[in-house]
Amino acid sequence: MLSLTPALDRLTAMASASHVRACALLLLLSLVAFLPGFSTLQPLDRDEPRFAQASKQMLESGDFVDIRFQGEARHKKPVGIYWLQSATVAAGQALGVPEARTQIWLYRLPSLVGAIATVLLTYWALLAFVGPRLALLGGALMAAAVLLGVEARIAKTDAVLAACAVATMGALARCWLDWTRSLAFVPSSRNWLVFWGATAIALLIKGPIVPMVWGLAIIVLSLSERSFRWLKPLRFGWGLLLCVVVVLPWFVAIAWKTGGSFFAESVGQDMLGKVAEGQEKHWGPPGLYLLIFFGTYWPAAAFAAMAVPFAWVRRREPQILFLLAWIVPSWIVFEAVPTKLPHYVLPLYPAVTALLLLAVINGGIDRFRRGAVATAALVFLVPLALVAVIIGANWSLDNTLPYLALPFLLVTLFLAGTVIGAFRRSDFEGALWRCVLASLFLSIGVYGFAVESLRSLKLSPRLAETVRAAGCANPAVMTLGYREPSLVFLTGTDLAMATTGAEAAAFLNQPGCRVAFVESRFAGDFQTAIAQSAIKPRLLTTIRGFNINGGRKLDIAVYARE
Structure with a gap:
């Protein structure tokens, strides 16, 4: 594998010779990393189908102001992501995509674009800190x-939000480094438009998260400088006006339409509720993000950890200070909030990347430091643990092995092993490029083949298929017990939710083509009610699988009215 080093050197030299080539290579790497499984992965409960279903209902109702999931108001996030998803699905319909409104990959396109934009904008932001090769x-x-790869495949806000965050912080970095004379070039006169344009989009995507990140950084940097004058090139007056022009029309429309309840629910219940206590079983203790960092920022997390002493020693230097101001205050906020979700810290990862690269070029990573090689070994141990989990899940749930995935997973482990060898030779750039290659093979193996082979996890798609196979057009559908949002998305907005067996039996006794899903926990109650009814429904099939959210195996009987 030593021959890989000159090949990587030639590739990076060629690609970094121009920004166009660099962006072309990053686009190619992003597509290889993000596309496996993009269209085949089932809707991932619970957040993704909630977003997708709300966007679908906008198309069904023609109401692009209010946000609803079935008959329930979904006043948690602003409207931006729903508009983007509705637009991509409408474009898919216009281009003739079959059953476009239930094709989850169409709803994921904004996330894919957001993830690719995050990669390209990271390159642009890093040019303020390092040369083109390291950028x-x-x-x-x-x-x-890993975390960006996950978000690229999920139809929700966080990949787009990460792109907005890195755009604003890249612009802010140029302003700060020009002020401190740490930048070799003068920022573009349009730098302020990048900053405020990305902020305006972020406000429509997820409210105040991005302004919080750059606001905390500004406070730290201004206190260190004892001045806010360095912010003058960002033209706060014009910038705030731009945000108002972009954001205010929808905020006024939703306030009028809901009588102000949107703000009461999104700010009072959703945002402040997450600050007060862990919501929706997502509580986590302080320090959780540091613990899972080695998984979510794999494969570079081990090297980033080794860069921490370098960052501390040189914390007063303008470049390092800016990156610490980007990372530390917001990270503390996320750790302090009881509600913990892995993607919250994603907007901070480009700054972690920049710190890592500055450590590499300034001798800040020492392979002879005690425990350094053991830390680098995490690059191998993390995918090894993941491979074990995947093989175990396939065998325990479906009594099979992911045979097509195994070659890619083995290559991943081999490449991860060579990372340790390159690290021991102090070839840090070569080690990091090997990390990239290992991640690409892992993405293909896991998303392209291993997850696809886990049939037990595809409960909702399999149930939706039984509806299509029922033999009648547009059947009414009810579910008893199993109530995941993915089932609503795949079977239709009018999916009825029963709470008792008698309710499901009464539903099947009504005229017309009808299908009911009955989870085994309610089978006895349902059969008792059916025995007392005039019409006996036909058992079409029984679907067996595993519900990740409940953490248990399920048997769901599918009945149709004769």
């Missing part, structure tokens, strides 16, 4: 990061 490596490391 290219930084963009590649973001494409390889």
Whole structure:
């Protein structure tokens, strides 16, 4: 594998010779990293189908102001992501995509674009800190990061939000480094438009999260400088006006339509509720993000950890200070909030990447430091644990093995092993590029083949298929027990939710083509009610699988009215 080093050197030299080539290579790497499984992965409960279903209902109702999931108001996030998803699905319909409104990959396109934009914008932001060669490596490391790869495949807000965050912070970095004379070039006169344009989009995507990140950074940097004058090139007056022009029309419309309840629910219940206590079983203790960092920022997390002493020693230097101001205050906020979700810290990972690269070029990573090689071994141990989990899940749930995935997983482990060898030779750039290659093979193996082979996890798609196979057009559908949002998305907005067997039996006794899903926990109650009814429904099939959210195996009987 030593021959890989000159090949990587030639590739990076060629690609970093121009920004166009660098962006072309990063686009290619992003597609290889993000596309496996993109269209075949089932809707992932519970957040993704909630977003997709709300966007679908906008198309069904023609109401692009209010946000609803079935008959329930979904006043948690602003409207931006729903508009983007509705637009991509409408475009898919216009282009003739079959059953476009239930094709989850169409709803994921904004996330894919957001993830690719995050990679390209990371390259642009890093040019303020390092040369094109290392900025290219930084963009590649973001494409390889596990967390961004996950968000690229989920139809919700966080990949787009990460792109907005890195755009604002890249612009802010140029302003700060120009002020401190740490930047070799003068920022573009349009830098302020990048900053405020990305902020305006972020406000429509997820409210105040991005302004919180750059606001905390500004406070730290201004206190260190004892002045806010360095912010003058960002034209706060014009910028705030731009945000008002972009954001205010929808905020006024939703306030009028809901009588102000949107703000009461989104701010009072959703945002402040997460600050007060862990919501929806997502509580986590302080320090959780540091613990899972080695998984979510794999494969570069081990090297980033080794860069911490370098960052501390040189914390007063303008470049390092800016990156710490980007990371530390917001990270503390996320750790302090009881509600913990892995993607919350994603907007901070480009800054972690920049710190890692500055440590590499300034001798801040020492392979002779005690425990350094053991830390680098995490690059191998993390995918090894993941492979064990995947094989175990396939065998225990479906009594099979992911045979097509195994070659890619083995290559991943081999490449991860060579990372340790490159690290021991102090070839840190070569080690990080090997990390990127290992991540690409892992993505293909896991998303392209291993997850696809887990048939037990595809409960909702299999249930939706039984509806299509029922033999009648547009059947009414009810579910008893199993109530995941993915089932609503795949079977239709009018999916009825029963709470008792008698209710499901009464539903099947009504005229017309009808299908009911009955989870085994309610089978006795349902059969008792059916025995007392005039019409006996036909058992079409029984679907067996595993519900990740409940953490248990399910048997769901599918009945149809004769």
